[in-house]
Amino acid sequence: MAEAERSVQQLFDLSGKVAIVTGAAGWLGSAMSRALAEAGATMVVTSRQADQAESFAASLPGSGHIGIGFEQGDTETIPAFVETVLGRLGRIDILVNNAYGSTAPSIDSATAEDFDRAYHVGVTAYFLLAREVVNHLRQRQAPGSIINIGSMYGVVASYPDAYTGLPTNSPPNYHGLKGGLVHLTRHLAVYWAQDNVRVNAISPGPFPKPVTAQTMPEFIERLEGKSPMGRMGRPEELKGLVVLLASEAGSYINGQNILVDGGWTAW
Ligand SMILES: NC(=O)c1ccc[n+]([C@@H]2O[C@H](COP(=O)([O-])OP(=O)(O)OC[C@H]3O[C@@H](n4cnc5c(N)ncnc54)[C@H](OP(=O)(O)O)[C@@H]3O)[C@@H](O)[C@H]2O)c1
Numbered sequence: 001m002a003e004a005e006r007s008v009q010q011l012f013d014l015s016g017k018v019a020i021v022t023g024a025a026g027w028l029g030s031a032m033s034r035a036l037a038e039a040g041a042t043m044v045v046t047s048r049q050a051d052q053a054e055s056f057a058a059s060l061p062g063s064g065h066i067g068i069g070f071e072q073g074d075t076e077t078i079p080a081f082v083e084t085v086l087g088r089l090g091r092i093d094i095l096v097n098n099a100y101g102s103t104a105p106s107i108d109s110a111t112a113e114d115f116d117r118a119y120h121v122g123v124t125a126y127f128l129l130a131r132e133v134v135n136h137l138r139q140r141q142a143p144g145s146i147i148n149i150g151s152m153y154g155v156v157a158s159y160p161d162a163y164t165g166l167p168t169n170s171p172p173n174y175h176g177l178k179g180g181l182v183h184l185t186r187h188l189a190v191y192w193a194q195d196n197v198r199v200n201a202i203s204p205g206p207f208p209k210p211v212t213a214q215t216m217p218e219f220i221e222r223l224e225g226k227s228p229m230g231r232m233g234r235p236e237e238l239k240g241l242v243v244l245l246a247s248e249a250g251s252y253i254n255g256q257n258i259l260v261d262g263g264w265t266a267w
Contacts, residue, residue: 011249015040018089019246022046022072022129023099025056027209028149031235032096032242037062039243041094044085046070064089072099072125073117082132091140094246095133097126098149104171118173123181130188134197143196145246148185150203152261154178162222178203182257189255198254200245205261207233228263 014036024033024045033056037043043065047053050069057067066088070081085092102118105111130146137144151174158170182201189199206223213220213232224230238260244250245258259265 006248008249011251012243012247013040014094014243014247017041017093017246018044018085018091019094019096020044020046020085020092020133021096021098022070023101024067025052026098028204028207028235028238029096029098030056032098032238034060035239035242036094036096036246037065038239039247041246042089044068044089044092046072046081046099070099072129073121075120075125075128078125078128078132082129082136086136091142092133092136092144093142094145094147095130096147096149096242096246097129100149102173104169105173106169107172110172114171115173115176118171118177119180122174122177123184126181127184127188130199134192134195137197138195143251144198145250146188146192146197146199147242147245148181148199148201150182150185150201150257151178152203152205152259152264154180154182154201154203155257155259156265159226162219162226166216166219168216168219185257186255193254198245198250200250200253200255201257202238202241202245203257203259203261204238205233205259205264207235207238226264227261228266231262233260233262 019036019041021029021033023029025047033043033045037060043060045053045057045067048071053067057065100122102121103114105114153175163170185199185201
């Protein structure tokens with residue numbers, strides 16, 4: 001007999017689930033964390049500063065959320081971080097690998113160290129944390145969802161003229177790592193599908209922080225001129241997709257890289 005069809009409310013409901021968002025207090029991580037909390041998840045939010053993580057956790061809707069200080073570049077600390085979460089909340093169902101920070105060199109000045117550091121924080125750490133979460137899900141024999149935050153710059157190149165003459169770059173180490181992350185997402189998805197763990201990427205288009213609009217209005221104007229919708233993304237425009245991929249509403253979506261870019265990559 002066919003299983004009873006669930007309602008949209010049931011499919012998107014994350015009540016009882018525990019979700020980790022790394023770099024959660026940042027520009028996009030904060031909106032995605034609020035989205036998952038609003039859908040009912042108990043949140044584990046990280047920042048490199050424990051007090052920032054704790055105060056952000058306290059700001060989220062609902063109760064039981066925790067904030068933990070976590071520097072993912074120190075990859076040897078990843079097993080202990082996961083143990084801490086399990087010790088405090090007993091389970092992990094969803095991981096959003098979002099945190100990223102590194103150098104932003106130009107093509108002419110980029111060094112091997114720029115590349116190594118970016119890849120370490122933005123790919124190696126994402127993989128090691130995801131694998132640790134999957135090991136826990138296997139032990140529990142529970143389904144899970146891993147969401148890697150990629151970028152449209154893991155799929156398409158920059159327009160050089162958007163950057164010419166301005167004090168900003170589209171760094172080559174960022175393009176290399178995000179392209180690698182998008183492909184790693186597909187690879188993990190097919191291996192971990194047998195564990196009932198789905199792995200997908202969300203690739204934002206241009207979502208500049210307010211400080212960029214204040215300090216470099218010309219840069220924003222140039223980017224808007226390249227965008228089919230003629231405007232930049234707003235963090236809340238990632239909320240629906242992160243809940244879709246995290247929840248049973250997305251239970252047959254696996255190995256995908258979904259762009260939220262106002263049509264940037266559709267030209
Ligand atoms: N904004 C965009 O236009 C855009 C476009 C495409 C993709 N993305 C991607 O979206 C994600 C979030 O970016 P965002 O724009 O929200 O930037 P953001 O505000 O700078 O947030 C990223 C957070 O990552 C944390 N972080 C940095 N280095 C870390 C490290 N070594 N270990 C642990 N945490 C670290 C920082 O948190 P703490 O300082 O609290 O530790 C920071 O707040 C990134 O993966 C980024 O590449 C952004």
